Amino acid sequence: MSAGNLHELILGPWLGDEHAGRTAIADDSGRWSFAELDAAAARAAGTLAGAGVTRGDRVAILLPDSRVWAAAFLGATRLGAVAVALNPDGPVADPIDDSEPRVVVASEAADPGDLARIDPDGLLAGPEHPVTDVGADELAYLVYSSGSTGRPKAAMHSHGDLRAGIETYAAKVLRLTPADRCFSMARLFTSLGFGNGFFRVLGSGSTVVLRERQPGASEMASLIEREGVTVLSAVPTSWAQLGALARRRPEVSAALGALRAGVASGDALPPSVADAVRDASGLELMVGLGCSECSNIVISTELGEPAAGTLGRSVPGVDIELRDEHDHPVSPGTPGRLWIRSDSNTSGYWRREELTADVVHGDWLRMGDMLEERGGRYVYVGRADDMFKVDGGWVSGTQVEAALLEHPGVAEVAVVSRPDARGLARTAAAIVLEPGVEDAPADELRHLVSDAVGEHAIPRMVSVRAQLPRVASGKINRRALREEPEGAWE
Numbered sequence: 185m186s187a188g189n190l191h192e193l194i195l196g197p198w199l200g201d202e203h204a205g206r207t208a209i210a211d212d213s214g215r216w217s218f219a220e221l222d223a224a225a226a227r228a229a230g231t232l233a234g235a236g237v238t239r240g241d242r243v244a245i246l247l248p249d250s251r252v253w254a255a256a257f258l259g260a261t262r263l264g265a266v267a268v269a270l271n272p273d274g275p276v277a278d279p280i281d282d283s284e285p286r287v288v289v290a291s292e293a294a295d296p297g298d299l300a301r302i303d304p305d306g307l308l309a310g311p312e313h314p315v316t317d318v319g320a321d322e323l324a325y326l327v328y329s330s331g332s333t334g335r336p337k338a339a340m341h342s343h344g345d346l347r348a349g350i351e352t353y354a355a356k357v358l359r360l361t362p363a364d365r366c367f368s369m370a371r372l373f374t375s376l377g378f379g380n381g382f383f384r385v386l387g388s389g390s391t392v393v394l395r396e397r398q399p400g401a402s403e404m405a406s407l408i409e410r411e412g413v414t415v416l417s418a419v420p421t422s423w424a425q426l427g428a429l430a431r432r433r434p435e436v437s438a439a440l441g442a443l444r445a446g447v448a449s450g451d452a453l454p455p456s457v458a459d460a461v462r463d464a465s466g467l468e469l470m471v472g473l474g475c476s477e478c479s480n481i482v483i484s485t486e487l488g489e490p491a492a493g494t495l496g497r498s499v500p501g502v503d504i505e506l507r508d509e510h511d512h513p514v515s516p517g518t519p520g521r522l523w524i525r526s527d528s529n530t531s532g533y534w535r536r537e538e539l540t541a542d543v544v545h546g547d548w549l550r551m552g553d554m555l556e557e558r559g560g561r562y563v564y565v566g567r568a569d570d571m572f573k574v575d576g577g578w579v580s581g582t583q584v585e586a587a588l589l590e591h592p593g594v595a596e597v598a599v600v601s602r603p604d605a606r607g608l609a610r611t612a613a614a615i616v617l618e619p620g621v622e623d624a625p626a627d628e629l630r631h632l633v634s635d636a637v638g639e640h641a642i643p644r645m646v647s648v649r650a651q652l653p654r655v656a657s658g659k660i661n662r663r664a665l666r667e668e669p670e671g672a673w674e
Contacts, residue, residue, distance in 0.1 A: 188320040190343040191262040193350070194387045195222050198362075203389060206362065210411060211250045211394040221254060221386075223312065228259025230310030235287050235302060239264035239316060240323070242283045244299075246272045246290035248396035249372045252304045254382070256289045257325075259307070261343070264316035267325040268338070269373040271656045279328045279336050282535065320344030326534055327375055327476040338534040339477045348528035349379060349480040350387035352501040357484050358415065358445060358470070360388035365411060367393040369404075369418035374657040375476035376450045380417035390415075401425035405439035416443055419450040419658040421596065423469060424457045428595075428618075430464035440465035445487055447472055451659050452564045452582045456589045458491045471495050473564070477549050480528040483562050495555070495562040502526045504562070505548075506555055519565045522553040554580070570662060572601035574609055577640040581611075581662070584643065587636035588613060588629055593621040598652050598660045602645060602673065612645035612673060614652055614665055624648075647673050 195218060198204065204219040216224060237243060243260040245267060247253045253269075260267040268283045270276045272290070280288070280296065288296035291304060318324075324345070326338040354360045358380075368381025372394075385392045393411045404426060407413065418426070423446070430437040440446065440461065448458070449472040458469050471491045472481035483504060485496035498504040506520025507513055514520035525547050532540030543550055554565040565571070566582040573579065581599035588597045596616040604610045617624060626646065633642045653661040 188322070188343055189261065189264070189315050189318050190324050190346050190383075191225065191258050191315055193343070193346055194258070194383055195225075198386075198389050203362065206389075207391045208386060209251050209254055209392040209394065210365075212396055214251070216251055218389075221251070221258070224251070224255040224308055225258035225262050226312035226314075227308045227310050228255040229263040229313035231302060231307050232259055232263055232265065232287065232310070233313050234310050235300060237263060237265050237286050239318070240266065241286035242266045242268050242326070244268045244270055244276075244280055244283065244285035244288040244290075244296070245373075246270050246276060246288060246294050246296075247304055248272055249377075249381075249394040249398070250396055251394070252307060253372055253394075254392070256304075256307060257382075259313075261324050262315050263313060264318050264322070266323050268328070269325070269378065270328065271371075271373050274656050279338065282336070283326060283338065318343055320347075327378070327479065328373075329476060337536055337539060339479070339530040340532055340534050341479050341528075341530055345479050345528045345530075346383050346387065348501060348526055349384050353472070353481040353484065353499045354384040354388045356500045357481070357486065358384075358447070359487065360385065360390045360415070362389035364388070364390040364414045364444065365393055366390055366415040366417070367395075367407065367411065367413045369398060369416070369422045370450060370658055371398060371656075374450075375474065375479070376417060376419070376657065379474065379479065379481065380415075380447055380449070380472075401429050402436075405433070405436045408439040408442065414444040415447070416440075416445075417447040417449065420448050420453045420457055421451070421654075421658060421660070423448050423453070423461055424596065427457060427460035427464055430461065437465045440467045443467055445470055448491070449474060449481065450657060452566075452585070453491060454586045454589045455491075455493050456586070473553070473562075475524075475549075475551060477530045477543065477551070478524050478526050478528050479530070480526055482524050482526060493563065494558075495564055497561055506557060507550075511550075516557045516559075519554050519556050521568060522551040522555050524549045524551060570600070572609055574601070574611055574640050577638065579611055579637070579641045583637050584611060584613065584633055584641050587632045588615070588643075590632050590636075591624050591628060593618050593624040594629075595619075596652055596660075598662055598665055599643065600662050600666045602666065604644065610644040611641055612647070612665070613643035614647045614649050616649055616652060645673050 208218040324343040370377035473483040474481040503525035602612040653664040
């Protein structure tokens, strides 16, 4: 056994007689107890070792969310290899070229090029392999960004990085226990899905609920009831869809109301979405701000605390500072860039020294999020690269989006800066209307933004869309909107 190996950190406490037989993970085709998951991971490690994988080698995982995904991930780390979870439905050439895995665990339909492939049907056929003794600071897994800001980059995490997420956010804020059954609408290769849908759940002795095909909002009520889900995590867009359905369908309202906790993370939660979910079901959403770089939720509201307009407070054990462009702390009420100090912080980006130097500063991470502290709580202002100036005044796309979402005809919106015919920066809004709504009058939208943010922030370009562009994690791809050709906004 190795106390430093994350396999032991996640599963070790739950392999005694009291918990070993309890359900650890349930998917479309069955369920495994903690003892069965441990044995499956041991066999997966044996198969990987038989394929020539050794300590420090990368293992790419291109599988849908399932028990086999869990065995592949835990099998790789049990062996001392480095797990690299990738989107099984998306382009993976760049992250595969970047990470240079020894093998790829994927179905026959995948195309790993010249790399050795291990079929998921044969992954569990190997002999059981013992847990490799590793140091807590040895590299365990890479988390690739969704690519919304350009070339994909991988945050490096060690075996010991997961402990903070289990012992701080999961235990002291979300308060997970063995009685909980957790489902994440974000998939396991994403940071949110990996945290609230996998490692923090198992590490708390709770049950992971998985589906190979992520259910839509209309299917969630039956899943919650059938699997006894107590904690549901999703990006704000999914919560907006669930809130709208709950207003029309009593079974969705009842299912959401039966949850012990609902977590919104991955993007800013508009107050109107939090209000809609609460009004339709009685569920008070929790808001969590985390990142792949810290592999944890670092700022969160509390259970039952109204979420509208706030991110909450820093999670116990995590230090938060807001700093200006000169890296000096700002006073409360002044927007500042987010700095994070946590035991779960990344040591840097895989093979990206320049980017690492920009983000990692000793024990602190310098992130791209802009926040304000108000009355001891943090308020999200926007991404540093989503803040822009119009006629000399700063505009927060997040604040403009929140104002526009107050219009009853607006279902979704993304705000970016785009040049006008003279090349001057102007606020631009891409809007998705509510079903059955044909138009949102421009004067009504202008008044909402003028009253909430200011006249300088009023969108001068408004484009009504059937849908907004998204990255694989479900976040809105604002970069794609900024880079669209001029004709797309006519």
